[in-house]
Amino acid sequence: xxxxxxxxxxxxxxxxxxxxxxxxxxxxxxxxxxxxxxxxxxxxxxxxxxxxxxxxxxxxxxxxxxxxxxxxxxxxxxxxxxxxxxxxxxxxxxxxxxxxxxxxxxxxxxxxxxxxxxxxxxxxxxxxxxxxxxxxxxxxxxxxxxxxxxxxxxxxxxxxxxxxxxxxxxxxxxxxxxxxxxxxxxxxxxxxxxxxxxxxxxxxxxxxxxxxxxxxxxxxxxxxxxxxxxxxxxxxxxxxxxxxxxxxxxxxxxxxxxxxxxxxxxxxxxxxxxxxxxxxxxxxxxxxxxxxxxxxxxxxxxxxxxxxxxxxxxxxxxxxxxxxxxxxxxxxxxxxxxxxxxxxxxxxxxxxxxxxxxxxxxxxxxxxxxxxxxxxxxxxxxxxxxxxxxxx
Numbered sequence: 001x002x003x004x005x006x007x008x009x010x011x012x013x014x015x016x017x018x019x020x021x022x023x024x025x026x027x028x029x030x031x032x033x034x035x036x037x038x039x040x041x042x043x044x045x046x047x048x049x050x051x052x053x054x055x056x057x058x059x060x061x062x063x064x065x066x067x068x069x070x071x072x073x074x075x076x077x078x079x080x081x082x083x084x085x086x087x088x089x090x091x092x093x094x095x096x097x098x099x100x101x102x103x104x105x106x107x108x109x110x111x112x113x114x115x116x117x118x119x120x121x122x123x124x125x126x127x128x129x130x131x132x133x134x135x136x137x138x139x140x141x142x143x144x145x146x147x148x149x150x151x152x153x154x155x156x157x158x159x160x161x162x163x164x165x166x167x168x169x170x171x172x173x174x175x176x177x178x179x180x181x182x183x184x185x186x187x188x189x190x191x192x193x194x195x196x197x198x199x200x201x202x203x204x205x206x207x208x209x210x211x212x213x214x215x216x217x218x219x220x221x222x223x224x225x226x227x228x229x230x231x232x233x234x235x236x237x238x239x240x241x242x243x244x245x246x247x248x249x250x251x252x253x254x255x256x257x258x259x260x261x262x263x264x265x266x267x268x269x270x271x272x273x274x275x276x277x278x279x280x281x282x283x284x285x286x287x288x289x290x291x292x293x294x295x296x297x298x299x300x301x302x303x304x305x306x307x308x309x310x311x312x313x314x315x316x317x318x319x320x321x322x323x324x325x326x327x328x329x330x331x332x333x334x335x336x337x338x339x340x341x342x343x344x345x346x347x348x349x350x351x352x353x354x355x356x357x358x359x360x361x362x363x364x365x366x367x368x369x370x371x372x373x374x375x376x377x378x379x380x381x382x383x384x385x386x387x388x389x390x391x392x
Contacts, residue, residue, distance in 0.1 A: 007078070009057075009064075011071025018341035018380075020323065021389055025341055026379045028066060029073075033057045034375035035064075036368045039088055040296050040355035041200050041250045042133070044366075046096045046112070051366075052076075053377055054087035054351070061087050063101060063110070066377070076115055079103060088351055089131060093181065094203065095138040102129050107141060107179065121179045121186065130174065131199045136255065137206040140178040140229075142189070142199050144211075147172035159349050168195050168215030176211060176227070190227060190234060204255025208280060210237070217245040217262070224249045224260065226280050238278050238285070246274070253300040253360065256280060261297045261307070275327070275334070277302050288334045294325075295347065298357045303329050304382070306365050308343060308354040324356055324365060328385045338388035341380055344371035351375060358382075 012030040017023070028051075029035040035055040038044040044052035049068040054061055063076045076099075079085055086102040093099060098109050100120070107120040107129075120141060123129055130144020149155075149170055155163030174196040178187045190196075190211075197214035207230040213220045223246060227234040237258055238246055246262030257277045264272035275297060276287030286302055294307035309323040322344050325337030345354040345368065352375045356367045365380045 007075035009073040013071040020342050021339050023341050023380055023383055028377040028379055030376060031057050032374055034351055035377055036088060036351040036375050037366055037377050038090055040298055040357050042091050044092060045360055046092055052090060052092060052099060061085055063087050063090055076110060091133045093134050093138045094136055100132060100134060100141050120184060130197050133199055133201040135201045135206045136204050139181060141181060142178045142201055142209055144196055144199055145175045145177055147174060165216055200251055202251050202255040210249055210258060217247055223247045237280060237282060248296050250298060252277060259299055261294060275305060296355055300358050300362050304362060306356045306358055308356050324367060326385060338385055338390050340388060343367055343369045345369040
């Protein structure tokens with residue numbers, strides 16, 4: 001893999017007004033292949049107005065950097081066709097000098113200035129990588145190793161979650177590992193005879209990460225767990241009662257609180273949706289109900305939350321379907337949702353999930369949509385909350 005130092009793409013940006021709300025939507029990419037931002041738990045904003053993203057242009061998925069001011073894009077990797085890569089799961093080192101991604105059964109680090117690449121770790125035979133993230137001090141890349149059961153279970157999680165329930169039911173041997181970004185030292189942190197996933201490091205606490213017991217939310221024993229790398233202790237977060245299901249957890253900006261969404265009763269019951277956050281010690285739980293279904297939500301804190309409005313609501317018909325929505329917490333509960341714009345995303349594959357994410361300063365919402373037929377990146381400035389429409 002050689003650095004793609006000379007490959008620069010001109011700006012593809014254009015702006016248009018959303019027909020539902022009138023807000024200005026900025027389209028960041030426009031190419032006849034899919035482009036997508038990083039997974040919604042992984043921050044891609046770095047430097048002075050730059051953004052990491054993935055794109056399939058050239059019939060190979062590569063990592064790119066986009067200058068949000070000029071719109072110019074630089075191709076950072078030059079990966080070979082036919083090899084397995086997982087660019088959407090790329091994780092930025094918090095020190096912003098390096099990023100990490102999976103390629104050809106290895107963890108690759110790429111220097112964001114020189115584009116030089118190095119191999120940090122290669123997966124052992126019989127295991128596939130799970131998710132990955134980097135500790136707040138930039139010292140460790142934490143990642144999952146999941147038993148490879150492809151000889152008896154067909155899996156294609158990126159395209160329709162094929163094999164999802166079968167792999168969960170098989171109770172595979174899974175481990176959570178860490179590799180030093182300085183000297184390559186490897187640590188085995190945790191193992192279980194069940195599916196472990198969604199390993200997310202705290203953005204401020206270098207010793208903490210969350211992980212989940214992966215599988216259908218109605219069937220797993222408990223979803224959200226915290227692990228302390230200093231002590232080896234791990235514990236449940238937001239303990240659930242019967243008929244309560246929460247997930248799609250993410251760290252808030254303070255690195256102390258964990259956001260999530262979920263439902264009570266059944267997924268089809270529109271009156272049982274919940275949205276909340278809790279301190280990693282299980283203190284200071286804040287949780288609110290709303291009659292609405294989202295695939296993902298994200299926030300920097302509990303003052304402003306964005307969701308992707310995947311399904312129509314019996315209360316508002318088709319108006320809330322395929323929209324980005326904002327909720328604002330006034331201290332007594334959430335107001336909204338207020339409609340930000342239509343996203344018209346298909347969710348057809350993992351890279352085409354809308355995955356809305358607030359920028360670190362909370363001024364913009366980044367999302368992916370294939371509204372044009374191809375996946376592209378879009379960004380919307382967050383306007384005054386009261387200016388956004390909602391149907392009473």
